[in-house]
Amino acid sequence: MRRFFIGLASGVLLVVVLLSGATMDRLWGIPLLDRLFSRQVGTIGGKSTLEQRILTEESAVIEVAEKVSPSVVTVSVVRQSDSFDPLSDPFGSLRLPGRGQPATQDRDIGSGFIIDADGLVVTNKHVVDDPSETYRVATKDDTVYEVKKIYRDPTNDLAILKIDPPAGGLRPIELGDSGALKVGQFVIAIGTALGEFRHTVTTGVISGLGRGIQAGDPFSVTVEELDNVIQTDAAINPGNSGGPLLNSAGQVIGVNAAIAGGAENIGFAIPINVVKASLETFNATGKFSRAFLGVRYQMIPKESALLNEVPQGAYVIDVVEGSPADGAGIEQQDIITAFDGQDVNTDGGLAAIIGKKKVGDRVSFQVWRDGKTLDLSVVLGEAGE
Secondary structure, eight states: OHHHHHHHHHHHHHHHHHHHHHHHHHHHOOOHHHHHSOOOSOEETTEEHHHHHHHHHHHHHHHHHHHHGGGEEEEEEEEEEEEOOTTTOTTGGGOOTTOSEEEEEEEEEEEEEEEETTTEEEEOGGGGOOTTSEEEEEOTTOOEEEEEEEEEETTTTEEEEEEOOOTTOOOOOOBOOGGGOOTTOEEEEEEEETTTEEEEEEEEEEEEEEEEEEEEOTTSOOEEEEEEEEEEOSOOOTTOTTOEEEOTTSOEEEEEEEEOTTOSSOEEEEEHHHHHHHHHHHHHHSSOOOEEOOEEEEEEOHHHHHHHTOOSEEEEEEEOTTSHHHHHTOOTTOEEEEETTEETTSTTHHHHHHHTSOTTOEEEEEEEETTEEEEEEEEOEEOOO
16 A cells, blocks of 8 residues: 555656656746657757758758759750741741741750760760751850761760860769669759759669669650669759769769659669760770671560460561671571570560670570470671761
8 A cells, every 4th residue: 555655746746847857848938858768769960950950961962052053964955946037027927837047956966974074975876866857065164065967876875076175175974883872871852953954963772773774855756765764853844865873972873764754753874884885885886886797587475485386485587688697597486595695585585685785795595496406506696887
């Protein structure tokens, strides 16, 4: 009984202390409860750790934007349009469309980033896919440069633009490493959103890795097959294509390439290691080299294979004379069933497997011919332009 009364008295005392502390805090601003029961998880420089973390994240984004923006460019296409001044022409208000003096207008269609002080810019191939068009790039200070030459890598949806740099050169961006990325990692995207708002900065995280997508662009009619891309929830819009996806150190870890239609906060970027591999070939040869086998083929679906009692695979319709396939002994009506140890009936078929190879690679493969499976090998050549 004695213990009961002692416990009851202790409980009443605790309630009184809590009520008194709340009253003193409300009436006289004396934080008695904070002194008895600290609610801060820690302080750094007089600020709570939560406040400090928020300030650190904000500072990182600001520093990256200031550091990288001079290396990010807007890609535009040059178009002819009719124009006239109705104030200087008394018949201007009655002039029919198409009768004015032609004038050039730049239409912003994408983004890019400088990788070399001598005037090399990376963007997506689908941004500059029309060889008949004239393109320009503009830096953050609105300096405009004519694109002198375009080197396209359709396999990886990449393009290198060559411009004439100023006397002092251009500021190249730093390339990071996409091989060690983790889901949840903080990222920053910079680009010309909607083809209108230049140097838009957005933030987010890596939402997924190793995605495979089929992507198109609203400013063109092309569709690209992209494998092993980075998914992010950083806001990426039409016009961001070709711009950099960055880590908190301001290094490029990906090239923004696509968004998911009908969804929010789902964007995709080509890993920068893919870009670096293509750049090695470009720097060595001055062009993007693509592996070449030299066959024209048609994939055999399962139903046709069962009906004709043949294996599924790539049915060879024609062999290019003098090609690597010709030298390796591939013949018309052969069925290529495996290439480099991979089943050719996977997504993308034989072309997707060859697209991941380099010129000069020796590859073993299997063909089905007259009821027998043959093991062959080939040294891949280089595809022509």
